[in-house]
Amino acid sequence: MQDSRTTRDNAVQSVDRAISILQVLARHGTASVTDIAGELGLHKSTAFRLLATLDARGLVEQNAERGRYQLGYGVVQLAAGVTKTGDLSLVGLPLCRELAETVRETVNVAVRDGRWVVSVDQVIGAAAVTTVNWVGQRSPVHATSAGKVFLAHMPPDQLDAVLAEDLERFTPHTVVDPIVLRKQLELVRDRGFASTSEEHEMGLAAIAAPIRSIDGSVIAAVTVSGPTFRVNEDTIPNLAKHVIATADEISQRHGHPKLG
Numbered sequence: 001m002q003d004s005r006t007t008r009d010n011a012v013q014s015v016d017r018a019i020s021i022l023q024v025l026a027r028h029g030t031a032s033v034t035d036i037a038g039e040l041g042l043h044k045s046t047a048f049r050l051l052a053t054l055d056a057r058g059l060v061e062q063n064a065e066r067g068r069y070q071l072g073y074g075v076v077q078l079a080a081g082v083t084k085t086g087d088l089s090l091v092g093l094p095l096c097r098e099l100a101e102t103v104r105e106t107v108n109v110a111v112r113d114g115r116w117v118v119s120v121d122q123v124i125g126a127a128a129v130t131t132v133n134w135v136g137q138r139s140p141v142h143a144t145s146a147g148k149v150f151l152a153h154m155p156p157d158q159l160d161a162v163l164a165e166d167l168e169r170f171t172p173h174t175v176v177d178p179i180v181l182r183k184q185l186e187l188v189r190d191r192g193f194a195s196t197s198e199e200h201e202m203g204l205a206a207i208a209a210p211i212r213s214i215d216g217s218v219i220a221a222v223t224v225s226g227p228t229f230r231v232n233e234d235t236i237p238n239l240a241k242h243v244i245a246t247a248d249e250i251s252q253r254h255g256h257p258k259l260g
Contacts, residue, residue, distance in 0.1 A: 017042065018050050022071065025060060030068045092211070092250045093121055096222065099246045100125040103239055105226040107246075109211070110146040111219070113138065115162060117146045125226070139200060142167045142181060143174050145208035146221035148194035152185040153210060153218040159185075173198040193240045197228055205231035207240050209247035214255035222247040 037047040054060040058074030100107040100123040109121040116138040141147030163178040197205040206225035210218040
């Protein structure tokens with residue numbers, strides 16, 4: 001137990017030191033191994049080892065002046081992840097407000113986080129019977145409409161990995177049979193939206209459509225959710241048209257070509 005704890009502590013310490021190195025380079029622009037080791041109170045060998053790892057991952061690079069390091073392009077790529085999320089909110093929120101006003105139900109924008117989906121924006125519709133804030137909450141991919149959008153557009157090997165796990169049943173209506181779920185995902189791809197009814201929570205139904213990036217990959221989903229007495233087989237076709245139209249508009253503003 002002690003050895004395992006020591007290994008974890010050493011790993012955390014290495015991460016902490018690596019972050020400090022990035023901060024030193026951000027402050028000075030360039031620095032040598034000696035400079036970095038001296039500023040952080042590290043042995044040169046430790047600083048060199050951490051720099052080598054950061055260099056291999058593209059987070060630092062050696063500049064033209066031999067022996068000096070600077071931040072690498074990998075840092076820019078990481079920062080771009082934050083920018084993408086901000087851009088998604090900036091572009092999508094006004095359109096989601098319009099959608100919520102039109103359908104009078106709660107509208108969310110969700111992104112995928114591994115086996116989960118996370119809501120990053122929410123607009124409460126006028127007819128909503130609840131004001132639950134879903135922003136920041138994680139929901140399972142297999143039991144939500146947004147999650148099924150992501151599953152339907154996953155590379156086959158990733159989808160196989162998800163469906164190979166024991167899928168949790170949240171209600172009597174949660175689909176946990178991989179064969180049945182695959183058939184549902186085929187339908188999602190064919191009609192351009194996903195829907196669920198009481199699969200994650202009793203009394204709640206939802207519809208989701210994909211938001212795509214310039215290369216066509218699915219980066220988020222727009223969802224409309226509400227009680228099953230308002231979101232059901234009779235109303236889903238009309239609601240889906242609005243959800244798809246909003247998702248398409250957000251996609252186009254992110255550079256995805258407009259079809260037709």
